[in-house]
Amino acid sequence: MEKNAISPSRAENYPEWYQEVIKAGDLAENAPVRGCMVIKPWGYALWENMQAALDAKFKATGHVNAYFPLLIPLSFMAKEAEHVDGFAKECAVVTHHRLKANDKGELRPDPASELEEPFIIRPTSETIIGHMYAKWVKSYRDLPILMNQWCNVMRWEMRTRMFLRTTEFLWQEGHTVHATAEEAVEETLKMLDVYADFAENHMAIPVIKGQKTPDERFPGAVDTYTIEAMMQDKKALQAGTSHFLGQNFAKASGIEFLSKEGKQETAWTTSWGVSTRMIGGLIMTHSDDDGLVLPPMLAPQQVLLIPIYKTDEERKQVLEYVNSLKKELEAQTYGGNAIRVKIDDRDMRGGEKAWQAIKQGIPLRAEIGPRDMAKGEVFVGRRDKGPKEKSSQARADFVKNAPSILAEIQATLFARAKAFRDSNIVRIDTLAEFEAHFSGSEEFGAKSGGFASVHWNEAAMGHEVLAKLKVTPRCIPLDSPNEEGKCIFTGKPSSKRVLFAKSY
Amino acid sequence: MEKNAISPSRAENYPEWYQEVIKAGDLAENAPVRGCMVIKPWGYALWENMQAALDAKFKATGHVNAYFPLLIPLSFMAKEAEHVDGFAKECAVVTHHRLKANDKGELRPDPASELEEPFIIRPTSETIIGHMYAKWVKSYRDLPILMNQWCNVMRWEMRTRMFLRTTEFLWQEGHTVHATAEEAVEETLKMLDVYADFAENHMAIPVIKGQKTPDERFPGAVDTYTIEAMMQDKKALQAGTSHFLGQNFAKASGIEFLSKEGKQETAWTTSWGVSTRMIGGLIMTHSDDDGLVLPPMLAPQQVLLIPIYKTDEERKQVLEYVNSLKKELEAQTYGGNAIRVKIDDRDMRGGEKAWQAIKQGIPLRAEIGPRDMAKGEVFVGRRDKGPKEKSSQARADFVKNAPSILAEIQATLFARAKAFRDSNIVRIDTLAEFEAHFSGSEEFGAKSGGFASVHWNEAAMGHEVLAKLKVTPRCIPLDSPNEEGKCIFTGKPSSKRVLFAKSY
Structure with missing residues (x-):
């Protein structure tokens, strides 16, 4: 029997396999704060690539970014009845603004610093953004407002799981205001399309676009749309949502405008968001019993070059060869950007490095030793194939074909996930x-x-x-x-x- | 007497002038949360450009990004005595995790949800990051750790002022661990250089690199280095700091490693940060009585094209001309990126648009009407010159010279600020x-x-x-x-x- 890098396997214990993939891939770790995680550099670089791709799509559809406060006055939450019902039970509440040592010298909230009105840490920002929009919108000329915010939010979840459900998470929340219901619905569906496009073409996750049934709607929304993905355990993951809020939040916040016809009207709003939860979906869609599998479009490193040598002299020669190979690869583009190449020149065994590359999901890895060098070759492994399915390739071919191989891996991951989903x-x-x-x-x-x-x-x-x-x-x-x-x-x-x- | 766009002028009332520049430039607004601000799209786009430039410099010097929790357990704060003294008086404290309606139906923190150990919202993250580093560092092979985090932090300030001092602000905080004091000091000074380079070459703000006197050090630091800038009212602004923390935080968090020689040793750490406060510095360094003046390197829009027309037919022709001009300009690069050009085709008077461009600090603006078009010209204004100092230029020259004019404006702003500072x-x-x-x-x-x-x-x-x-x-x-x-x-x-x- 072949041994895999991740234990337990998916078949043995799927939830534990998930945790082990995160650990072996060095993506994140539980924090010393209940339900929170630390996103480690490899996981964060993935999030940065996701952000860059999404942000470009938001801007291409006319949106601009802004930043609203982390804290929301309690009274704001109370404005929309369904909204408060949905979030009141999971709010972190700020009640004091100073610490003070007690008699025993222990730090405690200073009773004299108790706030007149407590604040909650935003679980989502409809109410505070709505408050600002009400000030900014006066006439139909001010509409539409198309804004997005990248930030952290907090929901005090009882059962948490890295990436999928954490007390604090990172996300983007779009908030738009429109003069008519039609325009707001159009925006809601447009952003759903942006999410579906991103999920399928960047994350290689096939998704089903759909409308939520009333019991599954966002608290306060008239209609919630979702992209739903199937994980390898056949469970569903809601990967992103787009809400048509009707006039509910506009009424609660008083977002009104003077129409072209000179009539005072209530505006129509939308909100939409995706979060670091998508990383959980990515892990569970593509990864296998050897660990993480990253779609090339988002991989922080797309090609890892592993120099193999014994003597110092060999080291020097191989590194020189590998450095020039890196430059050639970087002159190639994939997905509109220069190919992301890294050389792993750490003082470690080559086999160990290759296994780490596998566990971290790097799409392409190439081992290069003195013999490969002499023949003008590289020894290539692809993450969408078995760890031992490696092949020698002429250096020039490898460089020339790298973009198409990456594209092929991206397509394979999507096709595999789609076939699995469709058959289930x-x-x-x-x-x-x-x-x-x-x-x-x-x-x-x-x-x-x-x-x-x-x-x-x-x-x-x-x-x-x-x-x-x-x-x-x-x-x-x-x-x-x-x-x-x-x-x-x-x-x-x-x-x-x-x-x-x-x-x- | 000439009339200016901002009232009061700098000479009349500098602090109020500052607020008015922010308002007229549409950068930010006070939030309905004590001491917090809403960063509006124009201000946030500026921050995005600052982030992009700084982030590239951090990565070029070997740093990677990560994300650590917003909340810090109270006990962590208590670990470093000077640190807690420095921050205990301005901490937002989270004490409950649920809201509940009281008898009168008012939402209140649910007493049953009181936390056993309260959390504070990070005012800075040395303690929680140190806790993680202590887990990650085992041997000298794990060093150095060179990480950075982009995030929001909170310090409950009593007197606040937009950008300069707000309860919540956005920043980056670098946190590094080294095997020796020498390496840590080298890192501290390297990052100070990165900040100075960024301030001078991107923000066009001349800065003095220096060491803080003991009473002005970061709480818990062995040495704090700073870049100090002079504002137009001749006050100083600390624009960025880099701290050599010695072994203070490493001891408090237990960051130890096995040295090459097999000895258990305590590590040496640094931290360094710049924040949205720098935007306040940028405003007060360059802006004038007509509003914001943006250095071209950071301006969200570097060139604004203003079509002037009366009839629908003129509108069509002018827009066509302006659109092709935009494409030509965008094919030019400045500071390594395509020139950022926008057409203001809103249904408004051209003069009004030009004044808005001035108040928003756009480096170059060009008005183009049927007559300019007929002559193959554009009517150009520069933000570093008076609002009425405009000149007709041949279209081809304008396109060809745009990069060098932007560079000239950037250089002028820096030289002006430096001359002012040096003479004071x-x-x-x-x-x-x-x-x-x-x-x-x-x-x-x-x-x-x-x-x-x-x-x-x-x-x-x-x-x-x-x-x-x-x-x-x-x-x-x-x-x-x-x-x-x-x-x-x-x-x-x-x-x-x-x-x-x-x-x-």
């Missing part, structure tokens, strides 16, 4: 089948699980079978055709199928 | 002169103020005259020559001159 969506037409489908274990590879496409009616919200199975409606796919049917939970009429799944 | 540093050798020098009003242009270069001895720390005058030692300039003298406060011997000033 089933149409189910009876409640008994539905129960059987989701009653198996949650283990990786188990027959149970995957997405179920079923007829459903709003009256089924909160159905006991769903609670029992821990299955939720994920979305009504936007491309779902109209199809008359009967809700499998209530027997009531349904006109579209809805996707159900266990989820993160 | 005086050598003072008696306490009486010193008092007279700083006893005038603080108004812009007043004779009093500027930097005073005086002999000083540590025994003068906390001298009553300094407290009375609100003057502080800014730094011992690194290029200050050795010069025997007597401290003007105590008469004790001194071997170097120290710069004193009123400061932000």
